[in-house]
Each structure stands twice: as C-alpha cells, then as structure tokens.
Amino acid sequence: MSNRLKIGISQGDTNGVGWEIILKIFSDSRLTELFTPVIYGSQAAATYYERTLKDYEKVKFNVVESAQRAQNGRVNLIECGDKELSITPGKPSKAGGEAAAAALRRAVEDLKAKNIDALVTAPIDKEMIQSDDFRFTGHTELLADTLGGTPLMIMTSELMRVGLVTIHVPVSQVTERLSRELIAERIEQINDSIRKDFGVVRPRIAVLALNPHAGDGGLLGTEESEIIKPAIVEAYEREILAFGPFAADGFFASGQFKNYDAILAMYHDQGLAPFKTLTPNGVNFTASLSEVRTSPDHGVAYDIAGQGIADEQSMRNAIYEAIDIVRRRREYAKWSAHPLEHFEREKDRDISVKELPETEHND
Numbered sequence: 001m002s003n004r005l006k007i008g009i010s011q012g013d014t015n016g017v018g019w020e021i022i023l024k025i026f027s028d029s030r031l032t033e034l035f036t037p038v039i040y041g042s043q044a045a046a047t048y049y050e051r052t053l054k055d056y057e058k059v060k061f062n063v064v065e066s067a068q069r070a071q072n073g074r075v076n077l078i079e080c081g082d083k084e085l086s087i088t089p090g091k092p093s094k095a096g097g098e099a100a101a102a103a104l105r106r107a108v109e110d111l112k113a114k115n116i117d118a119l120v121t122a123p124i125d126k127e128m129i130q131s132d133d134f135r136f137t138g139h140t141e142l143l144a145d146t147l148g149g150t151p152l153m154i155m156t157s158e159l160m161r162v163g164l165v166t167i168h169v170p171v172s173q174v175t176e177r178l179s180r181e182l183i184a185e186r187i188e189q190i191n192d193s194i195r196k197d198f199g200v201v202r203p204r205i206a207v208l209a210l211n212p213h214a215g216d217g218g219l220l221g222t223e224e225s226e227i228i229k230p231a232i233v234e235a236y237e238r239e240i241l242a243f244g245p246f247a248a249d250g251f252f253a254s255g256q257f258k259n260y261d262a263i264l265a266m267y268h269d270q271g272l273a274p275f276k277t278l279t280p281n282g283v284n285f286t287a288s289l290s291e292v293r294t295s296p297d298h299g300v301a302y303d304i305a306g307q308g309i310a311d312e313q314s315m316r317n318a319i320y321e322a323i324d325i326v327r328r329r330r331e332y333a334k335w336s337a338h339p340l341e342h343f344e345r346e347k348d349r350d351i352s353v354k355e356l357p358e359t360e361h362n363d
Helices: 018-026 029-033 043-050 094-112 139-147 171-177 180-196 212-218 223-237 248-253 268-278 313-336 339-354
Strands: 006-010 036-041 061-064 075-079 118-121 152-156 161-164 204-208 241-246 262-265 283-287 292-296
Touching: 006 094, 006 313, 018 029, 018 036, 018 043, 018 313, 029 036, 036 043, 036 094, 043 061, 043 075, 094 118, 094 139, 118 313, 139 283, 139 292, 152 180, 152 268, 161 180, 161 268, 180 204, 180 223, 180 241, 180 262, 180 283, 180 313, 204 223, 204 248, 212 223, 223 241, 241 248, 248 268, 262 268, 283 313, 292 313
Parallel strands: 006 036, 006 118, 036 075, 061 075, 118 292, 161 262, 204 241, 204 262
Antiparallel strands: 152 161, 152 283, 283 292
16 A cells, blocks of 8 residues: 555646546546545536436545545545636636636646656647746646757557657648757657657667658659758667658558567658547656656547547547556666666676586485
C-alpha cells in the first residue's frame, strides 16, 4: 500500500467527453487496487454525467482538500473551479474552458510539487480554454512553462511510437522552424526517452523526410539533404541508431515502421494521421520533462458528449502507460546510478564462482 502510485487526473473540458470516460473507468472499483487516483475537477459535473450512464456502477468519490490527503483504495476528488458551473454537453463555452483550466493548473502544481507521481489529462478545447490567465496552445506548452525543459510529444501504442520535431505549429510555418540542430536534438530526446521510459536498451529510430518522395534528389525540396540527413549523420556519430530520411507514405504503407522502436516525424499530422489510423486507443506522452504526463489520443468529441457512448479505452491506456513509465524511470535511475559499482559487483561474483573448487563425484 505504501508503494502505491498516486496518479492525478484532470477533468478536461466539462462540455466534452472527459467526465464520461473518467466515470466509466472508475465504475470498476478494482482499479483502486492498482493505484491511488486523484481527480481534479467539478463534483457537480461528475454528478451531471453520472445521470447519462445507465449500465455503469456509480462512483463513490472521496472529496479531499489536497493530494496529500488522498486515501488508498478510494477514488479521490479535489474540487476545482466554480461550484455553480453551467454544463452544456457538446457545446463549446467559456465556462467549460475555465473549468478545464482551473483543474489543469491545480493538477500541474501538484505534479511539480511531487504530490502526485504522474498526471493524466482529459481532453481540453484549446480555443475555449484561452483567457488572460491561460495563453498556451495545449497541455504540452503549459507543462513546459511550469516544469521547465523542452518537451517532446510521443504517441505510443503496442504497434508503434511516433515523436514529433514540431508540435502545435501551423503547417505554413513548419519549414522555417526546422533546422539541423532541432532535428538532432529531437533524435537525441527520443533516443533518451525510449531507453529510460520504455526500457529499450539501444533503440532503432526511423526519421521521416519532410517532402514527398524524400525530396526526389532535390526536385521536390532540399530539406532532406541540407538539414535532415546531416542531423541523422550527427546522431549516428554519437552512437545513436538513427536511420533515414524515409518518405512517409511508403514507410507506413509498406509496414516498414514495424522494424523500428520509434519514429520521428517532422510535423504533427505527418506522424499522427498514420498513428491514429493504424493504432486506435493510443496514448499521448509528453517526454523529456522531469515529470510524467499522458493523455488519451482523442479530443473533446463534442459531437457525442453527453450521450453515454464515448469509448474510455484510450484514457484507460493513458493511465496504465503513466504508471508503467513512472516505474520504468525509477528502475532506470536505480540501475544506472554508479554503473561502475554494479559492474565491479557482478565481476567479483563471476570470479568467485569460477574460483570455487570442483566438486568430487562418486559414481
């Protein structure tokens, strides 16, 4: 019980499917045997959406003032935002955005203070959440501002892991944002994350081209020869197993992606369109930060909000992935600390075994 991880969950936009998928997940009380959930959000919203669910057990919340008071074996709830919240399922509203922002800020503060071990975020509406107090294009940018560091977005599933060089950037600005230095940095980041967060000792990383047909020898663009390939060569010289650049269409269509531990795409839709097509219920992981944050791979889904039909599996996978990554990071930190000491201990054990006298056999 004392080693049970405390996982924070932010409610997301209260007019989207966030509360529905949270309630569906925790209608199974067995989950509290695996970890201690701390949900940041509106109890009024939870009560509202419970009425829309007919075939699920009602969740009994343990309302607490802080994450430190969260109890094992209970679904803990920290009340955030306006208690008189107006809820309009499926309809974007400033009230829904403000509720999402209040829950998210409280959760991120606790994540930074290490009051929770990881954070799983339900979807927000990036437009409705904007205010004088919230000027971020998404969760990733808020986390970077709060925790420091340069985040790397990785979409992960059992089939593939896809990282992005540029994240929430208009397509018209992608080319001007790309540079050999940025791509080299991203290759190093994804290599580091796949080792520490996913337990792959020597990751094989595929780097995608920017232009159709990988530029066709310069006929369709020179980014491949001028910035992408030099970054790959630089990474390889640092003993990172990076390969490419690969033309994105053929790379995914041929199944070539199955030969690599991670894929680095140049921009958002280049990586996420094939990922979401090939791997439903994937997970969004914000890598290269001091703390762990995951989320489902879908948005607020206003078109089905309040109907009780949203699929909770991606959110469930995001919770499980957050738990796994926290544990892998801790194991990596444990075994990579003072590596020479581990080596000497193992070497001494080998010597002591070899020097044992042979045992006589009486046949």
